[in-house]
Amino acid sequence: MSSASVLRAVGGEIAAFLLGASCAGCDAPGQLLCASCRLELAPAAREHVTPAGLRVHAALGYDGVAARCIRRLKSDGETHLARPLGAALAAVLVPAVSPSTWIVPVPTSRSAFRRRGYRVPELLVRRAGLAPQSVLSLVARPADQRGLGIEDRAANVHAAMRARGAGGGAEAVLVDDVVTTGATLDEASRALRAGGFRVVSAMALAATPRRDRF
């Protein structure tokens, strides 16, 4: 096949892909993410405090277009969304790190990795333009956190993680995709501190809206 016909074939596939595509945020046809949904992913930083008192900086609220895009990245394999979502994460993550900071994604289960073929927090850090250091691993297999209350979530993940290697007092920033109560980030922070790291902050792409304030 000549290079021109290869290009035509590839162009045809891209066109077919785009014709069948719809916006991840609002289902508008013909594009993967429309301009107005892209605007909805502009970072609007907010703070969340975990049960153990760790302050988490989140770039987005986990609702509306942002929640739909994150669900599609996590559950539907739409990895192209990691780029605009990673850009939002960068807004809170980049100012919080120095060249010596370890950027540590919260570990994901082996079964989730097998299902998806990628680790969402790690991918988001890469798309934020930074290098993740995956020093945390899961040593226990916690049950799905969905449907559990604050205390049950903390008990479910307690002692579930371990840091590989020795931190030697190095500064670490934790990164997760979505923070709900923060029990997972608390456990990640405990494991990092037990491994000799100094956890200076925690970041999340999105925080679920607090419903207990009103």
Ligand SMILES: [Zn+2]
């Ligand atoms: Zn849209």
